[in-house]
Amino acid sequence: MGSRRRDRRELLKSGAAMVGGLTFGAVMPAMGQTPSPTFIRGNKDQIAYGDRSHFVTSVRIPHGGRPSPDPFGLVFHVATPLQDSVGVITPSSLHYVATTRGSFIPDIDPREHRLMIHGMVDRPLTFTIEDLKRLPSVTRLHFIECAGNRSTPKAKTIQESHGMTSCAEWTGVLLSTLLKECGVKGGASWFVAEGAEEVKGASSMPLAKAMDDVIVAYGMNGEPVRPQQGFPLRLMVPGFEGIFSTKYLRRIKLVDRYYMNYNDYGHLRQDANETALGYQVGPKSVITFPSAGQQLSGKGFYEISGLAWSGGGAIRRVEVSTDDGKHWMDAEIKATPQRRAHTRFGCPWNWDGKETVLLSRCTDELGQVQPTLAQVAKFFNVPLGEVPGLDNTIQPWRIASDGSVQNGHA
Amino acid sequence: MGTHRFVACVLLYGGLLLGASVLAQSSPTYGVGRTPTAEELRALDISIGPDGVELPAGRGTAKEGAQLFTSKGCAACHGANGTGGRAPELKSKDGPSVDTWERGRILPVRAPFATTVWDYINRAMPLGREGTLTPNEVYSLTAFLLSINEVIPEDQVLDDQNLPKVKMPIGDKYASLPDWKPKTRRLRGYPY
Numbered sequence: 277m278g279s280r281r282r283d284r285r286e287l288l289k290s291g292a293a294m295v296g297g298l299t300f301g302a303v304m305p306a307m308g309q310t311p312s313p314t315f316i317r318g319n320k321d322q323i324a325y326g327d328r329s330h331f332v333t334s335v336r337i338p339h340g341g342r343p344s345p346d347p348f349g350l351v352f353h354v355a356t357p358l359q360d361s362v363g364v365i366t367p368s369s370l371h372y373v374a375t376t377r378g379s380f381i382p383d384i385d386p387r388e389h390r391l392m393i394h395g396m397v398d399r400p401l402t403f404t405i406e407d408l409k410r411l412p413s414v415t416r417l418h419f420i421e422c423a424g425n426r427s428t429p430k431a432k433t434i435q436e437s438h439g440m441t442s443c444a445e446w447t448g449v450l451l452s453t454l455l456k457e458c459g460v461k462g463g464a465s466w467f468v469a470e471g472a473e474e475v476k477g478a479s480s481m482p483l484a485k486a487m488d489d490v491i492v493a494y495g496m497n498g499e500p501v502r503p504q505q506g507f508p509l510r511l512m513v514p515g516f517e518g519i520f521s522t523k524y525l526r527r528i529k530l531v532d533r534y535y536m537n538y539n540d541y542g543h544l545r546q547d548a549n550e551t552a553l554g555y556q557v558g559p560k561s562v563i564t565f566p567s568a569g570q571q572l573s574g575k576g577f578y579e580i581s582g583l584a585w586s587g588g589g590a591i592r593r594v595e596v597s598t599d600d601g602k603h604w605m606d607a608e609i610k611a612t613p614q615r616r617a618h619t620r621f622g623c624p625w626n627w628d629g630k631e632t633v634l635l636s637r638c639t640d641e642l643g644q645v646q647p648t649l650a651q652v653a654k655f656f657n658v659p660l661g662e663v664p665g666l667d668n669t670i671q672p673w674r675i676a677s678d679g680s681v682q683n684g685h686a
Numbered sequence: 687m688g689t690h691r692f693v694a695c696v697l698l699y700g701g702l703l704l705g706a707s708v709l710a711q712s713s714p715t716y717g718v719g720r721t722p723t724a725e726e727l728r729a730l731d732i733s734i735g736p737d738g739v740e741l742p743a744g745r746g747t748a749k750e751g752a753q754l755f756t757s758k759g760c761a762a763c764h765g766a767n768g769t770g771g772r773a774p775e776l777k778s779k780d781g782p783s784v785d786t787w788e789r790g791r792i793l794p795v796r797a798p799f800a801t802t803v804w805d806y807i808n809r810a811m812p813l814g815r816e817g818t819l820t821p822n823e824v825y826s827l828t829a830f831l832l833s834i835n836e837v838i839p840e841d842q843v844l845d846d847q848n849l850p851k852v853k854m855p856i857g858d859k860y861a862s863l864p865d866w867k868p869k870t871r872r873l874r875g876y877p878y
Binding site: 377392394398399400401402403407410411456457458459460468470474475476478482484485488489526527529531533534535536537538540541544545546547548549550551552553555556558587588589642643644645646647651652655 | 712713714715716718719720721722726727730731732733734735736787793796797798799801802805806809810814816817859860861862863864865866867868869870871872873876877878
């Protein structure tokens, strides 16, 4: 006990010396330390709002082969660099962006912005952002995933195959709190949420979801929701396809039937199974390291790391295979899995330097298990390349004997 | 005794009714937010449901719509007659004899309600000048698109009364929506 305390004191002392070295490194070298060769001079901008190290260069990329921004400044789909992710929170600057048809990002003055709730309610109400901040709030981790987040044989990296999902900490008022304030009329069964951007994007959703866990969010990762994510208000609809999480939220209308407005038309399907699978995101996991495009430096120890998530709730189990599915082992789930949030998993691996395939699969709290592409193709009775709906299948990463990693679908 | 029972019944039912009306008119907990004006409600409520109750008064014909399709710039992106442009196709190559699902993803053909077409044009068109069309112009453009796809006759005048009654080719041949409940699997019987 005593020796441990001494160790800690010594550690503190050397820590203080290190800080000294960083601050005054150029002028007076700290005792017993190699002076830091370069330093970042304090400047006003960096003190006011800090940047990441210039050695860290991870960026988002346009998704699906469409330039973003386009020559007119329209923003299309942009994918998050999952290959560089650690932990579960996606920094807001790297959070994926999707727009319904290519959008200019609206520049909304939050003091002018209003949310109106009306339709089948006793009292229609209009809220300012200040009003909303007076009400009891929730702060929760949730992923969002675009319905277009599909792995194809063409994807060269995980950013291309899986980058249209991200996870953030969302703060706001539960929609159920606001609806109770308005008083829900009997017979109301659906609601329409609408944004304030140029196309006034609108989606119909079941009222049961509104009463369950939908958040009218003004906060994201400890600050106001960013413009690309819906500033000043975003309807956070946990676990549903990303398009339902309505940005620039200006209006919610309670109705007694599916309204078939704008985004709803895009969800129109012939097959009931496809429609059902299109709402709630299925259990999905992917290994972020090692993943396609990365390079192993040689045989030996690596911790395989990845993310798992499900629209059905919390992740209960993640399994990893390092021999193309012959054997599976339970991965370690890092921290307590949150409902409808990315969950980090890890798995120790000693690579013998031979060619192999890495896989991961997850199970959620409802007992839903992530399927293989072949299983889903069989279910829909279609070829592998024509599986409909949001892809939640197992991603194979092929490790070559030279340590390079490739998409196993290729 | 009969009278007493009658009085008791009246009191009981009266009490229940009173209780029910109190329950139906729930009271606010926080008293935050304000009541929107009738004007605000009218201006913002652009969600047109299948029965069309939100439709503004107005009328339009395919002939007027054909002119607007050019003058408002629709043709520049969607092609001269709703086909062959950069923007999504608006005219089906196939006639009504072909199954709707085989005719491609063409809004005025596949939409289950004519109100969906009206709502879409009204809220999201023309690109870059959204929200500038008058109700009459939206009725006219809707009539034009339905007419070139043989959904309505060329000479039909569309208005807020008959638009919701237009029979769309898809009928009810589309998947109904899942009855979503919390804590349920995505699809009953789905093995994964």
